[in-house]
Amino acid sequence: MDIKKDLIEYSREINVDEIGFCLAKPFYELEDILFNRDCSKYMCNLESKDYNKKIYPKLTLENAKSFIVILETYNNNPKKQNDNTLRGNISMAAVTRDYHKIVSAKLRLLEEHLHSLVSCNTKIFVDTSPFSDRAVARRAGLGFIGKNSMLITEKYGSRVFIGYILTDYYIKPDENEISIGCGSCNNCVKSCPSGAIIGNNEIDCNICVSYLTQHKGHIDDELKKKMGQQIYGCDVCQKVCPYNNVINKDIPNVIDPYPEYDSMLNMSNKEFKKTYGISSSGWRGKKILQRNAIIALGNSKSKEALTILANNIDDVRIDIRKEIVDSIVRLSFNEGIDILEKMKTKENDKDLQILIDDAIKKLSEK
Known part of the structure; x- marks a missing residue:
């Protein structure tokens, strides 16, 4: 019985977009990369620093021999509505039903099918493994690592989700040679x-806009400006990549890629769970997305943004009120002074009162 061929055929039956196989040998090629990232302080707090587990699969599954890797594609750029409503931006990877559940479901079917053929141990991973997902997919011959550190495939570009099964059953690895690359293109870098x-397949995660929209801690003012209108994630480096000039399959969105700020800031917990809660953008919670919406309003250069911010100065969450003050200052409209004066009369927190006084002074001096 050809197990590999059987798995490939079954993957087509369950609509897996791409499948590849590779050995679960150590990822020695990552040693220098991980060391340099750590020394350069490019690693963020969403990344695991357990280097041994990143490099040695057998620390995760005893006698690990093979990876079965699948890719799931997602939509390209949607059209923004032609209205005058002030809107934010959500990454295309995060507007469909949560990909973790979609990819995991297909991996479970593959796992069950493998178990029906042979006796073996397996572990499933979708964004949860100690390994570099892109390094695993590259080894399986599914693509190359671009200058933006994304896995880039010839057929689908970089708009793919990665998931895989680690098993102690040996499966002959794919021997695909990836003959494509970034070449002299520096679109994403620029x-x-x-x-x-x-620019050398490396990224400073601590200042990446996608990371900033997920970061729960303090964000410097200069970095807030760089976040633009992003409420969750960032697609800029993918939009400019020539490999993404392809049309991927059309997947229904569960949330609007360009949500209205006003509705975002006023949605209930119940509304959040029904919409963002079933997409991958909801994992950080409502407050982080609303914080990002307020930051984006401060970057909008629009007087309409002042009205939206003014309507939310009574928010019970002090972190949100602080963000509103900061965004009013960043907008730099004189009308913001009146909003801040009104806000000050209602504010009971002494530290925030001081912050409001400083904000009024800054706007008065402009």
Whole structure:
């Protein structure tokens, strides 16, 4: 029985877009990369620093022999509505039903099918493994790592989700040679809004806009400006990539890629769970997305944004009120002084009162 051939045929039956196989040998090629990233302080707090587990698959599954890797594609750029409503921006990877569940479901079917053929141990991973997902997919011959550090495939570009099964059953690896690459193209390096893309397949995650929209801690003022209208994620480096000039399959969106700020800031917990809660953008919670919406309003250069911010000065969350003050200052409209004066009369927190006084002074001096 040809197990590999059987798995490939079954993957087509369950609508897997791409499948590849590789050995679960150590990722020695990552040692220098991980060391340099750490020394350069490019790693963010969403990344695991357990280097041994990143490099040695057998630390995750005893006698690990093979990876079965699948790719799931997602939509390209949607059209923005032609209205005058002030809107934010959500990454295309995060507007469909949560990809973790979609890819995991297909991997479970593959896992069950493998178990029906042979006796083996397996572990499934979708964005949860100690390994570099892109390094695993590259080894399986599914693409190359671009200058923006994304996995780029010839057929689908970089708009793919990665998932895989680690097993102690040996499956003959694919021997695909990836003959494509970035070449002299530097579109992503030049277009990155925060300058996070270094250009040598490396990225400073701490200033990447996608990371900033997920970061729960303090964000410097200069970095807030770089976030533009992004509420969750960032697609800039993918939009300018020539490999993404392809039409991927059309997947229904569960949330609007260009949401109205006003409705975002006023949605209930129930509304959030019904919409953002079933997409991958909801994992950080409502407050982080609303914080990002307020930051984006401060970057909008629109007087309409002042009205939206003014309507939310009574928010019970002090972190949100602080963000509103900061965005009013960043908009730099004189009308913001009246909003801040009104806000001050209602504010009970002494530290925030001081912040409001400083904000009024800054606007008065402009």
